[in-house]
Amino acid sequence: MAEMRLIDVKKEILSDNQARAAENRELLRRNRVFMVNLMASPGAGKTSLIMRTISDLQEAFGIGVIEGDIASAVDAEKVAAAGVPAVQLRTGGFCHLDATMISMALQELELAKLDLVIVENVGNLVCPAEFDLGENKKAMILSIPEGDDKPLKYPLMFSVTDVLVINKMDYLGGGNADFDMTAFMARIQSLNQTVRTFKVSCKTGEGLGSWTHWLRDEITLCRGAVPETIQ
Amino acid sequence: MHELAVVQSMLDVVLEHARQGKAQRVQSIVLKIGELRDLVDEYIQSYFDYLSKDTLAAGASLKIERLPVVFLCEDCDNRFPVRLQEVVRIACPHCGGEKVNLVSGREFYIDHLEVI
Numbered sequence: 001m002a003e004m005r006l007i008d009v010k011k012e013i014l015s016d017n018q019a020r021a022a023e024n025r026e027l028l029r030r031n032r033v034f035m036v037n038l039m040a041s042p043g044a045g046k047t048s049l050i051m052r053t054i055s056d057l058q059e060a061f062g063i064g065v066i067e068g069d070i071a072s073a074v075d076a077e078k079v080a081a082a083g084v085p086a087v088q089l090r091t092g093g094f095c096h097l098d099a100t101m102i103s104m105a106l107q108e109l110e111l112a113k114l115d116l117v118i119v120e121n122v123g124n125l126v127c128p129a130e131f132d133l134g135e136n137k138k139a140m141i142l143s144i145p146e147g148d149d150k151p152l153k154y155p156l157m158f159s160v161t162d163v164l165v166i167n168k169m170d171y172l173g174g175g176n177a178d179f180d181m182t183a184f185m186a187r188i189q190s191l192n193q194t195v196r197t198f199k200v201s202c203k204t205g206e207g208l209g210s211w212t213h214w215l216r217d218e219i220t221l222c223r224g225a226v227p228e229t230i231q
Numbered sequence: 232m233h234e235l236a237v238v239q240s241m242l243d244v245v246l247e248h249a250r251q252g253k254a255q256r257v258q259s260i261v262l263k264i265g266e267l268r269d270l271v272d273e274y275i276q277s278y279f280d281y282l283s284k285d286t287l288a289a290g291a292s293l294k295i296e297r298l299p300v301v302f303l304c305e306d307c308d309n310r311f312p313v314r315l316q317e318v319v320r321i322a323c324p325h326c327g328g329e330k331v332n333l334v335s336g337r338e339f340y341i342d343h344l345e346v347i
Contacts, residue, residue, distance in 0.1 A: 003347065004258060004346070005347070006343050007248055007249065007344040008343050009344060011340060012340050014339065016240050096233050098236065127233040130268070152318065155300070155336075156268065160337075190329070192333070
């Protein structure tokens with residue numbers, strides 16, 4: 001009888017996706033394009049934030065959008081109407097985007113003319129957190145009506161994101177929103193010490209300046225980076 | 232919900248290593264998965280059974296070792312596990328400090344295979 005033996009693996013389960021993501025990252029770097037992977041629950045304000053960002057930055061930078069939200073044919077049309085090239089991914093009910101889908105979408109964008117690519121990920125706080133797309137930064141939106149307990153319910157996403165946009169700040173004004181900002185920020189800090197937070201309202205425009213300022217800085221850094229093949 | 236994609240990717244890695252190691256059959260696969268990963272163990276096994284049907288990993292059992300979510304207290308260096316679904320406040324049980332940092336719980340890898 002054949003004897004049982006062990007084969008040591010010690011390899012990430014999603015290593016194929018990570019390899020693809022690294023290819024995307026390299027392609028973006030060669031083209032000096034900054035890509036942000038935007039994740040949130042349905043209704044948190046992904047499309048609103050994208051539209052606001054486009055209108056603030058489109059004069060200064062070339063922007064492209066990759067639409068991955070399941071129900072977002074409308075979103076792609078909105079973006080295209082703003083004069084920005086948009087690629088609609090047919091995710092066919094998928095709960096997340098992966099690096100292969102992004103690689104196909106990037107081929108459809110004229111990267112040489114772009115400085116910023118915004119990926120609108122599928123609307124949920126679970127699956128998108130697992131998949132590296134090759135983005136420069138991950139950003140997530142949490143809107144006030146979703147509640148301050150979300151970091152405890154969806155800790156992975158809060159722990160992996162580089163940027164947290166707290167949207168619908170205008171809901172706090174009326175005094176009837178049951179959202180404990182202090183407790184919320186403490187939970188975020190425990191899960192993620194390096195995250196940058198922006199408090200905004202896409203409705204009133206409050207706080208959006210600091211978000212777009214941050215993006216400008218990142219894009220500028222990326223444009224100035226000397227393309228190197230070995231690093 | 233994303234278990235199918237995860238299992239396909241895992242199977243690819245397993246088969247690659249099994250072939251390299253000249254295995255005739257994979258008997259079990261030991262996975263280390265942090266509690267922060269939202270995966271349902273039962274789904275993983277049944278997707279695996281389905282996807283691995285005609286491969287040398289067919290019939291292999293998945294041994295999923297779940298690693299706890301652990302925080303480190305900045306004030307007293309205490310390491311402590313937390314069940315995030317059951318708390319409202321993440322604080323050190325030793326000194327009560329709230330300056331705590333996540334140190335593990337996001338693991339997601341294939342540790343080793345048992346083959347013949």
